[in-house]
């Protein structure tokens with residue numbers, strides 16, 4: 001099925017073929033993509049998997065700069081102020097939903113990922129606990 005799709009794609013104009021190939025790849029490696037997030041519009045735009053094309057961009061709707069985030073970010077409902085405030089707080093403190101490793105009691109990093117918090121109070125604890133894993137601006 002896949003092979004015949006590619007053969008079919010080869011006979012098409014390059015642009016169309018590229019688009020189809022991108023779409024196929026995007027569904028295969030979905031968990032490698034990035035998102036651009038506009039905190040102003042409270043929207044996430046999928047950036048796909050083209051690593052040559054990952055860049056900060058302005059929001060297509062309001063024109064403000066968006067924030068490049070991990071694909072793991074799940075945008076809250078637009079009206080969910082508390083969750084969006086939590087998201088903003090995490091971003092400000094260097095947590096853009098990248099992987100963060102849990103720690104044991106001695107402070108050593110474990111091979112498991114910490115869950116991102118969903119409210120501001122937990123987010124403050126989270127930032128404090130994992131501050132050395134924050135992304136530098």
Ligand SMILES: [Zn+2]
Pocket residue numbers: 038039040041042059060061062063064
């Ligand atoms: Zn916007």
